[in-house]
Amino acid sequence: MSTEDRIEMPLYLTFLRVDRTKTNDCKRHLKALPEKTNPGINLYYIANVFGDWDTCIWFESNNNDHAMNFVQNKLATIPGVTLTYTMPTTPIKEYYKTHRK
16 A cells, blocks of 8 residues: 555654563563554554664554553553653655565
8 A cells, every 4th residue: 555545644653762671571562562552553563673772663643642642551561661752754655565465
């Protein structure tokens, strides 16, 4: 589905810092998150990252309140998560959906 074909919902990128002693527990909780984890939230991608952050989550939300609720009440409460940082994003071009079948 291209950017033009989907219903436009704001996209967000959230970075998580994880306590090194709880990495496996945190990863288990993240893997268990369903694609539609909260009302108005659709998860796209969860990945490990390098640098100051340990994990990133790309998701869409039908509004900022749902996004804030998801980050504060779902992601930040996962065992091992010590800090979150969320940025709203605007796609220029989507490659993932056009290259995957």
